[in-house]
Amino acid sequence: MPEPGWLPLQRADALLATLREAGYRVVGPQVADGIIRYGPLGEAAALPWGVRVEADAGRWRLRRTGEGRAFAWANGPQALKPLLFAPEETLWRTDADGRPAPQAPEAPPPTAVIGVRACDLAALALLDAHFLRPGREDPWYAARRSGLLLVAVHCTHPAATCFCASTGDGPEAREGHDLALWELEEGWLVEAAGAAGERLLAALPLEAPPAGAAERARTEVAAAAAAQTRRLPEGPLQARLFERLDHPRWAQVGERCLACGSCTAVCPTCFCHAAEERPGLDGSSARVRRWSSCFTEGHSYIHGIVLRPDARSRYRQWLTHKLGAWHAQYGRSGCVGCGRCIAWCPAAIDLVEEMEAIVGDA
Amino acid sequence: MATPEPVPGIDLPVPARVAGRVQESPTIVTLRLELEDPARQAAFRFAPGQFNMLHLPGVGEVPISISSDPDHDTFLGHTVRMVGRVTRALARLPVGARLGVRGPFGRGWPLEAARGGDVVVLAGGLGCAPVVGAVRYVLHRRRDYGRLVVMQGVKHAEDLIWRAQYEAWAREPDVQVLLAADVAGGDWPWNVGPVTELLEGARFDRGRCTVLMCGPEPMMIAAARRLEALGVPAAAIHLSMERNMQCALGRCGHCQIGPWFVCRDGPVFRYDRIRPLLGVRGF
Numbered sequence: 111m112p113e114p115g116w117l118p119l120q121r122a123d124a125l126l127a128t129l130r131e132a133g134y135r136v137v138g139p140q141v142a143d144g145i146i147r148y149g150p151l152g153e154a155a156a157l158p159w160g161v162r163v164e165a166d167a168g169r170w171r172l173r174r175t176g177e178g179r180a181f182a183w184a185n186g187p188q189a190l191k192p193l194l195f196a197p198e199e200t201l202w203r204t205d206a207d208g209r210p211a212p213q214a215p216e217a218p219p220p221t222a223v224i225g226v227r228a229c230d231l232a233a234l235a236l237l238d239a240h241f242l243r244p245g246r247e248d249p250w251y252a253a254r255r256s257g258l259l260l261v262a263v264h265c266t267h268p269a270a271t272c273f274c275a276s277t278g279d280g281p282e283a284r285e286g287h288d289l290a291l292w293e294l295e296e297g298w299l300v301e302a303a304g305a306a307g308e309r310l311l312a313a314l315p316l317e318a319p320p321a322g323a324a325e326r327a328r329t330e331v332a333a334a335a336a337a338q339t340r341r342l343p344e345g346p347l348q349a350r351l352f353e354r355l356d357h358p359r360w361a362q363v364g365e366r367c368l369a370c371g372s373c374t375a376v377c378p379t380c381f382c383h384a385a386e387e388r389p390g391l392d393g394s395s396a397r398v399r400r401w402s403s404c405f406t407e408g409h410s411y412i413h414g415i416v417l418r419p420d421a422r423s424r425y426r427q428w429l430t431h432k433l434g435a436w437h438a439q440y441g442r443s444g445c446v447g448c449g450r451c452i453a454w455c456p457a458a459i460d461l462v463e464e465m466e467a468i469v470g471d472a
Numbered sequence: 473m474a475t476p477e478p479v480p481g482i483d484l485p486v487p488a489r490v491a492g493r494v495q496e497s498p499t500i501v502t503l504r505l506e507l508e509d510p511a512r513q514a515a516f517r518f519a520p521g522q523f524n525m526l527h528l529p530g531v532g533e534v535p536i537s538i539s540s541d542p543d544h545d546t547f548l549g550h551t552v553r554m555v556g557r558v559t560r561a562l563a564r565l566p567v568g569a570r571l572g573v574r575g576p577f578g579r580g581w582p583l584e585a586a587r588g589g590d591v592v593v594l595a596g597g598l599g600c601a602p603v604v605g606a607v608r609y610v611l612h613r614r615r616d617y618g619r620l621v622v623m624q625g626v627k628h629a630e631d632l633i634w635r636a637q638y639e640a641w642a643r644e645p646d647v648q649v650l651l652a653a654d655v656a657g658g659d660w661p662w663n664v665g666p667v668t669e670l671l672e673g674a675r676f677d678r679g680r681c682t683v684l685m686c687g688p689e690p691m692m693i694a695a696a697r698r699l700e701a702l703g704v705p706a707a708a709i710h711l712s713m714e715r716n717m718q719c720a721l722g723r724c725g726h727c728q729i730g731p732w733f734v735c736r737d738g739p740v741f742r743y744d745r746i747r748p749l750l751g752v753r754g755f
Contacts, residue, residue, distance in 0.1 A: 202484045204529035208570040210485050212478055241723065248723055249478045256475050352730065355752060382725035385718040389530035397533070399724070409726055410754075412716050413555040423754030431728065438731035 115316025122154035146186030168458030206393030228280030233378030271449030292327035364422025371403035373451035485572025521580030527572035586682035596687025625667025629657035
């Protein structure tokens with residue numbers, strides 16, 4: 111593997127230029143509408159320079175510090191999921207005579223995403239396992255997934271809601287990316303993983319890293335792991351969760367839960383979607399899928415019966431799946447420790463706290 | 473990464489026509505469907521207990537089990553009960569109407585593994601359609617199986633469909649047909665009471681049989697417990713489960729029961745495997 115190179119922050123635009131020259135459109139995080147959102151990135155100056163995130167249960171705020179870093183924050187409400195698993199997608203159309211007319215999956219141009227975190231990469235691997243199951247690949251997801259290039263950033267500033275160290279998914283990005291950035295005050299230490307990353311690394315106008323940069327970068331990421339205070343109970347939790355389906359805590363959290371589905375919308379691994387028929391006025395019709403949630407009434411509906419009529423049973427379904435049944439389905443827990451469900455819950459429900467109460471005493 | 477195209481018949485519906493329809497009761501219709509592409513129809517292979525997704529353009533798409541014979545019929549039989557918006561529209565389709573078909577999906581009944589032993593079919597309420605295909609399958613291959621016991625329970629005597637068919641089955645050699653209604657009407661020569669009571673009168677080899685069950689879950693749970701008490705191994709008991717299915721491909725997430733996607737890992741489950749979550753509210 112080639113040696114990591116150094117890109118001073120004042121030359122950050124060289125990264126975007128190199129990606130564009132390699133044929134990628136560039137997507138990255140930016141401050142918009144009071145949050146950090148991933149979208150087309152025109153210049154490095156549009157990155158969230160000098161902001162930090164203050165997050166807690168039911169709370170997420172941007173704080174401007176003016177410091178010279180672009181990635182001194184952990185995460186916003188979304189990262190990769192909407193880019194791959196579209197919030198809404200037309201699967202097929204029928205003409206006025208009812209003949210199906212295939213809707214070719216929309217293949218976006220090759221896209222490079224800058225600022226992907228370790229938790230996002232772990233979540234991506236889980237979405238891949240779900241949507242790209244061998245022999246039954248989801249063509250719509252696959253079309254968006256192909257041609258995706260990932261520029262990871264190792265986390266140095268975890269939010270109080272982060273617990274990736276306890277799920278084993280961060281804060282250091284370990285696999286699934288093409289390039290990775292270690293951010294220091296004065297520049298990015300850039301390293302490559304895999305052939306595409308190495309080609310880009312060779313094309314970047316890199317300098318020799320300042321003395322001690324690699325050590326300082328590693329120290330910062332190690333400190334980011336040590337700074338995390340939330341920890342999931344030691345797993346795997348599958349057996350313990352299914353042994354405790356009648357634990358009184360499910361009813362207590364059900365009293366607080368609004369069943370709004372915010373947690374499943376911001377969760378980077380939640381994949382549930384509903385199919386809808388959209389008839390047109392001309393007799394044609396479209397079959398559309400869009401994000402859904404196990405917190406909706408319709409999720410468990412079957413011929414006149416709602417199998418999960420209350421927030422208690424829906425919250426239990428969500429977590430017995432995410433932290434339990436996921437092991438049987440995909441070989442690991444479905445939680446990557448990003449903490450988004452904690453920050454974006456309007457009722458300030460903390461998944462870590464709930465799991466501690468239900469399965470933490472084993 | 474090569475991008476897979478949506479597969480017609482799996483990811484996308486293929487066009488089919490209603491070639492025939494039988495009004496089984498005021499709310500139940502059997503549709504005989506033919507795929508518009510004759511080669512596709514001829515190549516369509518399925519196992520009893522599997523299901524198709526039937527797409528009615530402008531209305532919606534629902535999973536319906538296949539009740540025709542995989543080897544002897546040249547059409548796809550689907551018995552539809554009017555329970556919701558889509559099934560009401562499907563049940564009103566006239567002969568010649570066009571609809572879309574995706575499938576077959578799921579795991580069907582273990583009829584290959586059942587060869588050489590007795591086959592016991594237990595259906596409750598109007599959930600008899602998924603097992604009818606299995607009964608016909610066994611009757612078409614009579615020498616491959618031992619005794620065939622068919623038990624069907626209904627709430628009201630007038631709910632029974634396929635009455636003539638049960639009577640015809642009962643005349644076949646080594647076939648026992650037992651019917652029960654919770655509420656009997658005037659012309660009801662069979663049992664009155666729950667379908668599980670029929671087990672006492674069923675004659676089959678409890679150590680060498682395959683049980684196929686379909687119907688309301690409380691009925692299946694009661695019957696499975698009774699069968700175990702009678703000496704039938706839990707691994708010989710199979711249940712067809714129903715859940716909300718919107719994709720049939722294990723993608724949309726609605727049909728999960730614990731670790732299983734019913735559309736892919738089911739709809740037929742072995743009792744000993746699914747027992748821990750059977751009857752647990754919320755699953």
